[in-house]
Amino acid sequence: MAALSPEDPCSYSRPDECKVNSLDLNLEVDFDSKKLCGYVDLTVERMKDGVQNLILDTRDIDIQKITDADNCQELKFSLGEKNTNFGSKLEVQLPLSSTKSKVRVHYETSPQSTALQWLRPEQTAGKRHPYLFSQCQAIHARSMVPCQDTPGIKVPYTAKVTAPRDITVLMSAVRSEPEAHPTDSSKLVHQFNQKVPIPTYLIAIVGGDIESRKIGPRSNVWTEKEMVEAAAFEFSETEKMLQTAEALMGPYIWGQYDLLVLPPSFPYGGMENPCLTFVTPTLLAGDKSLADVVAHEISHSWTGNLVTNRNWEHFWLNEGHTVFVERKITGRLHKSQALLEFMAAGRAKELKETIEVVLKNGPYTRLIPDLKGVDPDDAFSIVPYEKGFSLLFYLETLLGGPEVFEKFLRAYIEKFKQQSIDSDQWKDFLYSYFPDKKDVLDTVEWDKWFFAQGMPPIIPKYDDSLAVPCKQLCQRWSSAGDNELGQFDPNDLTSLTSVQVVEFLALLLEEPKLPVTKVQKMNELYKLNAVKNSEVRLRWLRLCIKAQWKDAIPHVLDFVNEQGRMKFVRPLYRDLYGWEEARPTAIQNFQTHRGEMHNTTATMVAKDLKLT
Ligand code: BES
Ligand code: ZN
Numbered sequence: 001m002a003a004l005s006p007e008d009p010c011s012y013s014r015p016d017e018c019k020v021n022s023l024d025l026n027l028e029v030d031f032d033s034k035k036l037c038g039y040v041d042l043t044v045e046r047m048k049d050g051v052q053n054l055i056l057d058t059r060d061i062d063i064q065k066i067t068d069a070d071n072c073q074e075l076k077f078s079l080g081e082k083n084t085n086f087g088s089k090l091e092v093q094l095p096l097s098s099t100k101s102k103v104r105v106h107y108e109t110s111p112q113s114t115a116l117q118w119l120r121p122e123q124t125a126g127k128r129h130p131y132l133f134s135q136c137q138a139i140h141a142r143s144m145v146p147c148q149d150t151p152g153i154k155v156p157y158t159a160k161v162t163a164p165r166d167i168t169v170l171m172s173a174v175r176s177e178p179e180a181h182p183t184d185s186s187k188l189v190h191q192f193n194q195k196v197p198i199p200t201y202l203i204a205i206v207g208g209d210i211e212s213r214k215i216g217p218r219s220n221v222w223t224e225k226e227m228v229e230a231a232a233f234e235f236s237e238t239e240k241m242l243q244t245a246e247a248l249m250g251p252y253i254w255g256q257y258d259l260l261v262l263p264p265s266f267p268y269g270g271m272e273n274p275c276l277t278f279v280t281p282t283l284l285a286g287d288k289s290l291a292d293v294v295a296h297e298i299s300h301s302w303t304g305n306l307v308t309n310r311n312w313e314h315f316w317l318n319e320g321h322t323v324f325v326e327r328k329i330t331g332r333l334h335k336s337q338a339l340l341e342f343m344a345a346g347r348a349k350e351l352k353e354t355i356e357v358v359l360k361n362g363p364y365t366r367l368i369p370d371l372k373g374v375d376p377d378d379a380f381s382i383v384p385y386e387k388g389f390s391l392l393f394y395l396e397t398l399l400g401g402p403e404v405f406e407k408f409l410r411a412y413i414e415k416f417k418q419q420s421i422d423s424d425q426w427k428d429f430l431y432s433y434f435p436d437k438k439d440v441l442d443t444v445e446w447d448k449w450f451f452a453q454g455m456p457p458i459i460p461k462y463d464d465s466l467a468v469p470c471k472q473l474c475q476r477w478s479s480a481g482d483n484e485l486g487q488f489d490p491n492d493l494t495s496l497t498s499v500q501v502v503e504f505l506a507l508l509l510e511e512p513k514l515p516v517t518k519v520q521k522m523n524e525l526y527k528l529n530a531v532k533n534s535e536v537r538l539r540w541l542r543l544c545i546k547a548q549w550k551d552a553i554p555h556v557l558d559f560v561n562e563q564g565r566m567k568f569v570r571p572l573y574r575d576l577y578g579w580e581e582a583r584p585t586a587i588q589n590f591q592t593h594r595g596e597m598h599n600t601t602a603t604m605v606a607k608d609l610k611l612t
Contacts, residue, residue, distance in 0.1 A: 320388015
């Protein structure tokens with residue numbers, strides 16, 4: 001296999017030799033052939049004497065020709081063999097002249113591009129127009145644009161995107177009014193500018209029949225017409241969250257903060273594309289109870305998008321800090337430290353399940369995993385989020401509490417903004433910020449925190465006052481005999497918030513399997529099969545599968561078929577797989593729906609079902 005970068009085990013590029021400084025896209029969206037076609041101009045700079053080639057990452061990209069954009073002269077190039085995890089290395093012979101040049105790559109994406117999902121009109125809410133969206137994190141940008149696809153490099157970008165008139169195109173950038181197409185009146189040219197240098201995984205595009213509603217002074221929510229109202233209601237606290245984040249971390253520098261609610265197959269809860277966060281429609285609970293995902297994506301505007309992990313081994317710097325800030329925002333908005341700690345405690349239990357049961361204390365349970373030869377999608381889990389959060393929460397207490405630590409956080413962002421860093425740089429800065437606390441910091445078992453497999457050395461003690469009623473109800477259900485079910489009442493859940501219901505169900509999931517009679521009774525009383533809240537639904541359906549209640553199988557299939565968020569789809573498929581009687585149904589359902597699924601979700605579920 002072609003050599004990978006010494007700086008980033010998941011990229012072929014060599015920015016230490018020749019570095020891309022900016023990127024200008026000129027593309028047309030072709031829904032018929034499911035391709036983006038056009039060219040990209042890469043402004044490049046030789047970093048060392050004698051360097052002859054520019055090395056780029058690509059995956060499934062059809063390169064037509066490469067020229068020196070200044071004089072149109074063709075440049076020689078060679079495309080390496082395709083590696084399943086990392087795609088193909090593209091080597092371009094640089095023009096001889098100066099240290100700086102502009103390389104123009106004429107190319108087409110493939111309908112199989114792992115970054116792009118192309119939806120037929122029937123797969124949208126409106127059913128009338130096709131739809132396109134991208135998801136580039138972690139290493140899919142290379143299947144949309146030939147680029148140095150490493151988060152260690154940041155570039156500003158511009159784009160001109162041609163699309164049919166009735167399609168609105170948005171990108172992770174500031175947009176200006178679309179222009180008329182010079183020759184074809186059925187098309188428009190959409191224009192974008194991202195002046196802040198960003199890593200390639202933050203390049204994003206969407207095209208569809210979407211509309212917007214203003215939800216704040218710098219925010220619109222975009223989605224298909226059918227959902228605009230619901231989305232505007234659900235995310236009405238966006239501006240408050242932005243202001244809280246600014247109070248914690250300094251000014252929001254990206255100008256616009258818009259939200260895009262995607263079609264149901266979007267594989268993540270949210271994606272922090274600059275200027276335009278992407279979110280799953282499964283957040284539309286109707287009561288704003290799942291909007292903490294927005295607080296999370298907002299936080300990435302600082303931790304992740306301003307201060308970025310240098311490569312995917314240091315992903316916890318992005319996600320751990322972001323969860324940490326997200327919870328501070330949630331705590332402040334609800335004026336409740338107890339809520340913050342309740343959320344943390346709930347997720348710490350999920351962390352334990354993932355580390356011990358799913359990942360079996362294996363190599364991906366390290367805070368800083370070794371990703372040589374590894375596709376980051378395979379290593380992705382809750383670990384960097386919650387092990388990272390645990391470390392930061394523990395440090396906060398150790399170093400004197402929120403007042404002290406929040407100042408550090410702000411200084412950290414100021415110090416490293418617009419840079420890409422690794423865990424050692426973070427740690428060195430921590431030591432330099434607290435010169436008087438070296439002794440305390442030396443008591444931290446850094447080696448274990450960073451590199452040991454399994455649970456973190458310390459799980460902080462969290463305030464569990466909000467968990468008390470959840471624990472009580474869970475205890476009552478798990479200890480009740482079959483003839484004692486009369487004690488339960490449809491109103492048992494009415495005094496609980498939806499996060500508490502999630503916690504109640506999560507606690508029951510940790511108990512030994514319930515008899516079918518109990519889950520049936522629970523459904524009868526609490527009408528759980530009819531609950532729309534996606535987080536509640538996930539735990540409820542997992543509980544039914546654990547109880548081996550056959551009647552629940554169709555509900556599970558409905559849920560995994562009607563949305564594609566991996567956080568929901570993967571555990572449910574894994575659970576069905578583990579239940580021998582349900583396994584063939586699960587496999588058959590997957591095979592039937594695979595063609596409609598997002599590429600990444602389908603790839604991961606196929607692995608979960610041991611089909612690859
Ligand atoms: N950046 C992530 C999503 C992501 C990570 C996509 C890695 C691809 C590769 C996003 O910010 C995220 O963490 N989303 C979470 C939200 C949650 C932790 C509040 C999700 O999707 O569930
Ligand atoms: Zn995140």
